[in-house]
Amino acid sequence: MSTATAAHDDHHDHGAPAGLMRWVYTTNHKDIGTLYLWFSFVMFMIGGSFAMVIRAELFMPGMQVVDPQFFNSMTTMHGLLMVFGAIMPAMVGLANWQIPLMIGAPDMALPRMNNWSFWILPFAGTMLLSTMFMEGGGPAFGWTFYAPLSTTFAPDSTDFFIFAIHMLGFSSIMGSINVIATVLNMRAPGMTLMKMPLFVWTWLITAFLLIAVMPVLAGAVTMMLTDRNFGTSFFSAAGGGDPVMFQHVFWFFGHPEVYIMILPAFGVVSQIIPTFARKPLFGYASMVYATASIAFLSFIVWAHHMFTVGMPVAGELYFMYATVMIAVPTAVKVFNWAATMWRGSMTFEPPMLWALAFVFLFTLGGFTGLMMGVAPSDMQYHDTYFIVAHFHYVLVTGALFGIIAAVYYWLPKWTGYYPDDRLSKLHFWWSAISVNVLFFPQHFLGLAGMPRRIPDYSLQFADWNMVSSIGGFAFGLGQVFFFFIIVKTIRGGEKATDECWEDAQGLEWTIASPAPYHTFVTPPEIK
Amino acid sequence: MLGSELDTANRRVVKRLGVVVLAMFGFGFALVPLYDAICDLTGLNGKTGQVDEQIAKAYAVDMDRWITVEFVAQVNTELPWMVEPVVRTMRVHPGALTDALFVAQNRKAEQIVGQAIPSLVPNIASRYFDKTECFCFNQQTLGPKERLEMPLRFVIDPAIPKDVGSVVLSYTFFRVDGAAQISQAGS
Numbered sequence: 001m002s003t004a005t006a007a008h009d010d011h012h013d014h015g016a017p018a019g020l021m022r023w024v025y026t027t028n029h030k031d032i033g034t035l036y037l038w039f040s041f042v043m044f045m046i047g048g049s050f051a052m053v054i055r056a057e058l059f060m061p062g063m064q065v066v067d068p069q070f071f072n073s074m075t076t077m078h079g080l081l082m083v084f085g086a087i088m089p090a091m092v093g094l095a096n097w098q099i100p101l102m103i104g105a106p107d108m109a110l111p112r113m114n115n116w117s118f119w120i121l122p123f124a125g126t127m128l129l130s131t132m133f134m135e136g137g138g139p140a141f142g143w144t145f146y147a148p149l150s151t152t153f154a155p156d157s158t159d160f161f162i163f164a165i166h167m168l169g170f171s172s173i174m175g176s177i178n179v180i181a182t183v184l185n186m187r188a189p190g191m192t193l194m195k196m197p198l199f200v201w202t203w204l205i206t207a208f209l210l211i212a213v214m215p216v217l218a219g220a221v222t223m224m225l226t227d228r229n230f231g232t233s234f235f236s237a238a239g240g241g242d243p244v245m246f247q248h249v250f251w252f253f254g255h256p257e258v259y260i261m262i263l264p265a266f267g268v269v270s271q272i273i274p275t276f277a278r279k280p281l282f283g284y285a286s287m288v289y290a291t292a293s294i295a296f297l298s299f300i301v302w303a304h305h306m307f308t309v310g311m312p313v314a315g316e317l318y319f320m321y322a323t324v325m326i327a328v329p330t331a332v333k334v335f336n337w338a339a340t341m342w343r344g345s346m347t348f349e350p351p352m353l354w355a356l357a358f359v360f361l362f363t364l365g366g367f368t369g370l371m372m373g374v375a376p377s378d379m380q381y382h383d384t385y386f387i388v389a390h391f392h393y394v395l396v397t398g399a400l401f402g403i404i405a406a407v408y409y410w411l412p413k414w415t416g417y418y419p420d421d422r423l424s425k426l427h428f429w430w431s432a433i434s435v436n437v438l439f440f441p442q443h444f445l446g447l448a449g450m451p452r453r454i455p456d457y458s459l460q461f462a463d464w465n466m467v468s469s470i471g472g473f474a475f476g477l478g479q480v481f482f483f484f485i486i487v488k489t490i491r492g493g494e495k496a497t498d499e500c501w502e503d504a505q506g507l508e509w510t511i512a513s514p515a516p517y518h519t520f521v522t523p524p525e526i527k
Numbered sequence: 528m529l530g531s532e533l534d535t536a537n538r539r540v541v542k543r544l545g546v547v548v549l550a551m552f553g554f555g556f557a558l559v560p561l562y563d564a565i566c567d568l569t570g571l572n573g574k575t576g577q578v579d580e581q582i583a584k585a586y587a588v589d590m591d592r593w594i595t596v597e598f599v600a601q602v603n604t605e606l607p608w609m610v611e612p613v614v615r616t617m618r619v620h621p622g623a624l625t626d627a628l629f630v631a632q633n634r635k636a637e638q639i640v641g642q643a644i645p646s647l648v649p650n651i652a653s654r655y656f657d658k659t660e661c662f663c664f665n666q667q668t669l670g671p672k673e674r675l676e677m678p679l680r681f682v683i684d685p686a687i688p689k690d691v692g693s694v695v696l697s698y699t700f701f702r703v704d705g706a707a708q709i710s711q712a713g714s
Binding site: 109110173176177180181184185186211212213214215216217218219220223234236237238239240242244245248249252311312 | 533536537541544545547548551552553554556558559562566571572603642644650702703
């Protein structure tokens with residue numbers, strides 16, 4: 001080693017710069033990951049408070065807390081903030097922190113673009129939230145913003161909503177390009193594609209999905225923009241357009257979008273279960289192929305969201321079969337997780353508890369998805385609380401539980417301290433029980449015919465709504481408690497070892513805890 | 528990978544993915560004509576066709592077959608008109624050029640422009656239902672309280688599937704005042 005190289009290495013040993021500007025100028029993947037995660041937590045709290053307003057209004061029949069327009073705005077903003085503000089940025093935050101650590105790269109491939117893709121987000125989020133204070137109120141047409149509700153009948157603030165979606169799209173696309181470039185070009189020597197940890201694989205596939213569908217969403221909102229302001233008629237029947245076409249374009253984006261939210265969670269769970277079952281992941285290659293098949297199928301099933309628009313029977317049959325087909329690769333994954341645990345030496349640390357709850361409850365959400373994938377039964381469930389229960393099972397106990405599991409799993413590596421075991425388990429059991437009190441009764445409400453997005457309901461729905469609301473308040477409280485646990489962990493606690501978890505496999509456990517500001521400046525050798 | 532090599536590789540990935548992003552943005556817009564083409568081929572949204580009178584007259588009239596045509600008119604909430612078909616039901620032979628009449632009445636004391644959008648069920652029949660003349664080909668302008676008779680001339684292609692015994696032709700009238708120039712909307 002020459003002196004020049006040694007000096008070079010010294011240069012890389014400096015820690016993080018001090019002050020607020022560190023976070024504005026940072027190009028460090030760990031800093032940006034942290035920013036993403038905190039941003040998504042703030043959005044999660046705001047979106048969650050909107051959900052509390054919804055549950056408060058639905059606590060009893062009749063109108064008591066808010067007026068219907070504001071209620072609709074709450075359901076809309078809750079959906080938009082949770083999808084675009086909480087789940088997606090949280091997944092990108094995990095990718096930023098973990099992908100370089102897991103493939104032995106010093107940083108993301110395009111660090112400056114990384115800074116940009118994060119710093120667009122707070123502005124997009126603020127713009128989206130600012131619509132709530134404008135004349136006519138915020139968007140109140142549902143998070144799916146179907147035309148003509150979002151074109152002809154929407155408040156003026158909708159144009160701000162459109163630009164917010166554009167900016168969120170830019171952010172996601174830039175983030176995805178970064179993930180792909182990192183995974184393709186920055187792997188440590190010897191880290192072949194089929195040796196990559198599954199979290200990296202699922203994110204690579206997710207990034208391709210994002211690049212394929214975020215531009216289509218941008219196109220859809222651009223058409224909305226010109227319909228609203230420049231006299232085009234993409235979605236206006238009066239001008240020769242077709243409002244049903246909006247649903248096709250939207251769901252062409254929207255269905256891959258739901259896999260964008262869940263695939264990284266699949267990856268997280270595929271990391272956690274082998275660690276705490278102390279066995280390698282069962283069927284690694286089949287996991288990769290299953291993920292890729294799910295991603296491919298997600299492009300050809302979009303119209304199962306619109307079985308009731310008046311499709312011909314041939315169309316309904318095609319979309320029904322294609323949809324039910326997704327159950328095959330998904331089941332491969334669930335069987336692999338179960339087989340990984342089979343005869344493993346399992347322990348139940350907090351990340352494992354969340355991962356197990358994920359497997360069980362996500363699968364439950366998958367089953368209700370199958371029920372609605374069947375066109376004739378969907379006719380009954382369509383736009384009822386059954387679909388609300390379904391997508392909250394896959395997105396809350398699926399995607400969100402996956403994120404929380406990931407946070408508990410990697411928090412010792414990020415902060416250098418273990419989260420308090422007793423408090424974490426309390427958080428888990430509190431959330432796992434309350435989330436079921438919150439969403440399980442919504443199945444009953446939906447089967448009994450209660451429509452979604454309605455602030456008032458008839459008397460027969462009263463009891464289960466009250467139960468659901470109580471579960472909702474409890475679950476909300478539990479996530480404030482989560483904030484407390486994270487802050488407590490950052491401030492101190494039991495010191496984490498470098499390995500963090502007994503015999504954990506993977507490059508991220510070979511570096512010090514907490515992870516130094518610069519890691520893998522010299523790439524590790526993978527055998 | 529070495530520093531410069533890595534830069535080139537990263538740049539290549541960014542360029543390629545940038546092309547994909549632009550292509551997918553274009554694809555979003557390409558869905559519009561694609562959707563229209565699929566609807567035309569399958570008759571899915573019930574849009575009826577427009578043909579030249581010459582072609583319509585050249586059809587051989589199938590005197591053995593009757594098809595019942597029912598007319599429906601409805602007005603979008605923003606348009607203060609009353610619109611009705613003069614004859615609600617007629618029986619026609621496939622291939623025979625037939626006239627029908629709708630009447631519109633402006634209920635307001637101001638000039639209003641409207642546009643009729645047709646839809647035909649069963650959808651499969653819409654490919655065989657063609658018009659040589661229709662009030663839906665153009666926007667209609669009604670003066671204050673004006674009443675207007677709006678003619679329609681249509682022909683049913685004798686190739687229409689044998690199991691179609693009756694069709695319903697429905698028009699929805701939209702207000703298009705101040706909206707941008709709309710072309711080909713009603714065809």
